Amino acid sequence: MSSAAKTLELLAHFSSARPEIGLSTLCRLARRDKATTYRHLQALEDAGFVEQNPATKHYRLGPIVLQLAQTREETVPRKAGAEAALSRLADATGETSHVSVLSGTTVYPLASCESPKHGTRAIIDIQTFPLHATASGLCALAFGPSKLMDVATENLQAYTAKTVQTAADLEQAVQSARDTGFGRSDRSYENEIHSLSVPVFDQTGLFAGAVSVASVATRFSQDLERIIKSNLVSASREISHNWGGTPPADIEAAWAKSLSPSHASETAS
Template sequence: MLQLAQTRELTVPRKAAADAVISRLAEVTGETTHVSVLSGATVYPLASCESYKHSTRVIIDVQTFPLHATASGICALAFGPKELLASASENMQAFTADTPTTIMALERAVQSARETGFGRSDRWYEDDVCSLSAPIFDQTGQFAGAVSVASVATRFTAELDRSIQWHLAEASREISRNWGGEIPETVNYLWDKSTQKQNIMEHSS
């Protein structure tokens, strides 16, 4: 497995192709950013960039991202293989008081991601962290991973939420291109719809 992963990284350097993008994403959002990859039924961290702006920031120090409790995991469930939902339902550990621990709650989170194009975690994995994720697609045309922004919950305002969504969509498009893929039109439509809605709200306020 390690040899195959090393060979893939030499031919399609996913980490190198993501590093510059998440560095810019951290700069424009002011928050910690990271990229994860799906392998089998597990979401693994690939690269991360801590916030340049805040001394109090999210640190990405995990071996895997739980499917049911993280924005990256919700992205995988929403846009990855259908059988992932069964895998997620087998272990729905409560990491915080807000972690989804029922199939109904998990399905609501997944459906929300399918309707907006973004996975979301609101204090589900850590008590003081809110995260948003956008799916990444590779040369196979399939879901390959997610790009995410993780913010300290007390800073996560509606304005920051809107800004992160816009920049996440751009980062996902760029990383997908770097990985030889492209964003499906259905997902692009969801992001464009969300951006237009935000513009209308800002002009009317």
Template sequence: MQLAQVREATVPRKDGAKTVLRTLADRTGETAHVTVLSGTTLYGLCECESPHHGTRAVIDINTFPLHATASGLCALAFGPSNLHAIALGSLEEFTANTPTTEAKLTQLIEVVRETGISHSDQCYEIEIQGIAAPIFDHTGHLAGAVAVACVASRFTPELAHTIKTELLIAARDITHNWGGTIPRPIEQSWAKTLTKMTKQETAS
């Protein structure tokens, strides 16, 4: 936490994320939040709950399990390689959907790398769907993730499309505010993901 506080004192990351989060929460109608990676730990930085619904996801944790949250999966997919061993050393089962084997976790990470977006389907909390996208800073390395936590009963294909579309906008904006640039391979993955979603929407 001390490292996170020092980083926050020298780089006003909250200020670079809060406005973006408010827009993201308003456009999706769900809770938006940002995490930052410090060492091998993923810390919560700030969050914004949407006023659109009386029932909404509440972010009440300070550190995010790498294997069980959408933000954590982003860190495993795009962060330092040593995070994988850290995650495998603590595969705590939070729900029946939590990946608790190396094979299952690896499978999820591969999907994140392919799409550029992570999805935690009630892996940390029952009735909560999490979707996240990576964010970067001036170093060119992963700085954390921006995510939307959605009440599962409201999670539809249409809402998933909206969340993913708005997440990518938010990830680019926060990355820009933090002096970074989204890596080209991730931008390419995002473009393919959006194209695929649009084709599926048209076909349906």
């Protein structure tokens, strides 16, 4: 590994759980001797990537990272960071792909992309995604902050005959999203739409939004479901990456199980 790579690697040891690190601890974490570690820290400090806390002399991340993040956010903002993935998702599925973001306790649409494959298409023109009635909303309930569940159960408005109407039914739909890694709305918000969603994560490591495919329900099939699910997983990984995050291991595991051939045949049987 080059000296530059070793230097950059030191930054990965700083986290919310370990925001300040003393030289000896850093040597131990990086498994390097004091002279080498100190030399690497000097390069990082000179460039503003770390600074010493004047009170403790421990190292912490420096202010230059705020400027770099600002430039990155201007270069690849949330919407731009989702668009290429949405376009591929619409192409691969022939249906409408879209991404939503959670702000406070509300799920808002951010961007959508229709496929030209069919004459009938789902159009995403709503102001917010009701938590209990949409695939995006169920993803937020399953993978977002727990307070969302209280907000959802306070308003179980019926949009269709299939909208969940009790707290118990909602809990079951959310648990199913947690178990499989996919939120599903089968005509529960609009009579003609069958939607599947997966969560997207950002630099906080927390749920940031959902990426979804809204299919015209009359052409939804098991084959289409398989195609949508595997492409949703790729889209979530890509958008999460662009937003500075990664899908957590437990969600990757749920997806892997949902997408395995044995699981698919079980479902089909």
